[in-house]
Amino acid sequence: MTVAPAYYLPSGLPRPVPEPDGLDAPYWEGTRRGELRVQRCRGCRTWQWGPEWICHRCHGFELEWTAVEPRGTIYSWERAWHPVHPALRGHGPYVVVLIALPHAGGVRMIGNLLGDPLQAVEIGASVEAVFEPHDDATPPFTLVHWRKTA
Amino acid sequence: MDYSSPYRMRNAIPAWERGETGRPGIRGRVAVAGIGETAYYRHGQAPEPELKLALRAILAACEDAGLDPRAVDGFASYSNDRNDPSRLAAALGLPELRFANMQWGGGGGGGSAAVGNAAAAIAAGYADCVVVFRALAQGQFQRFGAAPPAATAAGEAALTFPYGLISPAQRFAMRVMRFMHEHGIRPSAQRAIALASYHHAQNNPRAVMHGRPLTAEAYDESRWIVEPFRLFDCCMENDGAAALVLVSAERARDLRHRPAYLLGVAQGSEYRNAARGHNAPTYASASFTTVAPRLYAMAGVTPKDVGVVQSYENFTGGVLMSLIEHGFFAPEEANEFLTPDNLVAPHGRLPLNTSGGNLAECYMHGLELQIEAVRQLRGLSTNPVPAARVAMVISGPMVTPVSSMILGTEDTL
Numbered sequence: 331m332t333v334a335p336a337y338y339l340p341s342g343l344p345r346p347v348p349e350p351d352g353l354d355a356p357y358w359e360g361t362r363r364g365e366l367r368v369q370r371c372r373g374c375r376t377w378q379w380g381p382e383w384i385c386h387r388c389h390g391f392e393l394e395w396t397a398v399e400p401r402g403t404i405y406s407w408e409r410a411w412h413p414v415h416p417a418l419r420g421h422g423p424y425v426v427v428l429i430a431l432p433h434a435g436g437v438r439m440i441g442n443l444l445g446d447p448l449q450a451v452e453i454g455a456s457v458e459a460v461f462e463p464h465d466d467a468t469p470p471f472t473l474v475h476w477r478k479t480a
Numbered sequence: 481m482d483y484s485s486p487y488r489m490r491n492a493i494p495a496w497e498r499g500e501t502g503r504p505g506i507r508g509r510v511a512v513a514g515i516g517e518t519a520y521y522r523h524g525q526a527p528e529p530e531l532k533l534a535l536r537a538i539l540a541a542c543e544d545a546g547l548d549p550r551a552v553d554g555f556a557s558y559s560n561d562r563n564d565p566s567r568l569a570a571a572l573g574l575p576e577l578r579f580a581n582m583q584w585g586g587g588g589g590g591g592s593a594a595v596g597n598a599a600a601a602i603a604a605g606y607a608d609c610v611v612v613f614r615a616l617a618q619g620q621f622q623r624f625g626a627a628p629p630a631a632t633a634a635g636e637a638a639l640t641f642p643y644g645l646i647s648p649a650q651r652f653a654m655r656v657m658r659f660m661h662e663h664g665i666r667p668s669a670q671r672a673i674a675l676a677s678y679h680h681a682q683n684n685p686r687a688v689m690h691g692r693p694l695t696a697e698a699y700d701e702s703r704w705i706v707e708p709f710r711l712f713d714c715c716m717e718n719d720g721a722a723a724l725v726l727v728s729a730e731r732a733r734d735l736r737h738r739p740a741y742l743l744g745v746a747q748g749s750e751y752r753n754a755a756r757g758h759n760a761p762t763y764a765s766a767s768f769t770t771v772a773p774r775l776y777a778m779a780g781v782t783p784k785d786v787g788v789v790q791s792y793e794n795f796t797g798g799v800l801m802s803l804i805e806h807g808f809f810a811p812e813e814a815n816e817f818l819t820p821d822n823l824v825a826p827h828g829r830l831p832l833n834t835s836g837g838n839l840a841e842c843y844m845h846g847l848e849l850q851i852e853a854v855r856q857l858r859g860l861s862t863n864p865v866p867a868a869r870v871a872m873v874i875s876g877p878m879v880t881p882v883s884s885m886i887l888g889t890e891d892t893l
Contacts, residue, residue, distance in 0.1 A: 339642075339643070339644050343641060343642055343644065343646075344627070344630055344631060344632055344633035344637065344641040344642060344646075345631065345632050345633065345642065346632070346633055346634070346638035346639075346641070346642050347632045347633070347634050347638065348634065348638075349634045349635050349638075350634070354635070354638070358638075379755075379756070379757060379759055380636070380639065380755060380756025380757040380759060381756070382756075386752060386755075405658065405763075406654045406655070406657050406658035406661070406758075406763075406764075407654070407657060408645075408650065408653040408654050408657055408706050408707055408708075409704070409706065409707040410644055410645075410650055410653075410706040411703065411704040411705060411706060411707075412647075412649070412703075412704070412705040412706065414625065414626055414627050414646050414647040414649075414650065415626075415627040415644070415646060416627075418644060423704075424644055426643050426644060426645045426650070426654070428654055428658075428758050437759060438757065438758055438759050438763075439639075439757065440639055440640050440643055440645060440757055440758060441643055442643050442644070453657075453658070453661045471642075473642055473643065475643075
């Protein structure tokens with residue numbers, strides 16, 4: 331018998347898949363390895379997120395994927411109550427956070443804030459990433475959540 | 481030039497005023513001559529198909545203008561309206577279609593831009609009589625506020641949907657939360673916007689929320705949709721159709737109603753506004769920080785000249801930021817300025833959403849706001865602001881592109 335894995339949100343929400351043109355595939359491959367990857371321009375070293383085919387600063391097409399330290403600070407947040415998807419009915423509130431990565435040009439990433447869904451959330455608080463693999467999904471994927479650090 | 485503050489009027493002295501170019505824009509060259517709408521319905525309750533609603537609104541606007549519908553030779557709309565101009569032209573037996581225009585972008589951001597596109601076509605001579613329209617019958621199609629029925633998400637959606645950040649309310653709450661944090665905005669500021677809309681709807685028999693007044697207590701006790709938005713901070717979703725008829729200023733003077741002249745219109749958004757995954761550099765914004773200065777420069781007016789404002793409410797926090805970015809008050813003044821007394825017609829400092837707007841009249845994807853601005857300048861609003869000679873419409877905060885426009889009476893030309 332397999333035990334259902336404990337995910338922050340119920341199963342049944344849309345599963346993330348790489349875009350057909352492959353633009354963001356390295357990001358999703360990275361999450362499967364426990365890496366948080368951000369685009370960086372080989373030419374001018376500008377960080378870029380979300381991914382794009384060109385560097386917005388120097389217009390170079392040579393962009394690399396750099397694994398960054400998965401730590402950041404809360405830039406904004408929200409607590410969602412109304413279930414907008416059938417998978418969320420009866421689940422109750424949950425917290426979504428927007429995390430700034432100061433050591434990667436200040437780019438921002440979306441995730442859930444682990445812990446009590448009714449916890450007080452402070453903009454500016456320090457957080458670290460928590461990878462949540464969904465190995466049972468087809469195809470498998472990994473989400474990146476966040477939790478407060480001391 | 482100081483680009484550090486998004487609220488600075490960056491282009492306060494336009495190039496034409498410095499004598500570097502000829503005066504730009506369409507100021508005073510085009511007018512709204514006719515307005516029309518169907519009855520407004522709760523979402524999914526329209527008794528007729530969407531295209532039929534569009535046709536009824538178009539005919540009503542022509543009738544209002546006193547124009548034979550066969551005079552129409554162009555259409556402009558926004559937000560991927562499903563009702564194709566060529567089909568409308570065939571259905572109406574128009575002698576010739578000369579202009580068919582769709583403004584890119586979603587939400588209500590294109591409402592004023594569609595008017596601007598129609599006006600530009602008339603000013604350039606592409607067409608003589610252009611209808612701006614929007615029709616929605618959501619029972620026949622997908623709702624905006626519910627998740628699309630897909631098992632997978634890619635691109636921008638892959639970065640947000642799996643975390644339960646799916647609906648427009650959830651997308652925009654994140655921006656508003658940051659803005660409220662940066663400037664110490666209190667919940668009462670959002671509440672005042674909701675109360676003003678409901679107050680105005682009680683005098684407007686067209687309003688879906690006519691006869692359904694809202695009190696501060698009921699607002700405070702309403703459920704959270706997504707913090708910082710309560711139920712009454714969120715727009716309705718509705719069925720219906722609305723249309724405006726635009727012609728040249730000269731032609732408008734010979735028609736049935738006092739023309740509402742287009743003084744200025746602007747569209748767009750800031751540097752990298754669409755950077756994916758909530759990475760817009762000017763994040764805590766309604767997207768008007770560059771648009772509003774261009775609008776004022778073209779119209780040749782200042783915020784204190786504006787007598788009445790219709791500001792698209794997808795969510796009250798978006799209205800709050802829109803008003804700030806259009807220069808009506810500073811972020812630090814928001815708590816003091818945003819009170820119900822200041823926002824209601826006829827004597828408030830800034831009468832706002834005087835038909836009830838998207839919150840309480842009808843979510844006609846904002847086009848009911850353009851119609852209300854015209855009614856105000858004709859003196860025919862159900863919540864009239866008698867002194868108003870200049871009326872502003874702000875379309876679709878927090879999306880990109882957004883747009884806004886200014887209308888004026890004859891004596892503002």
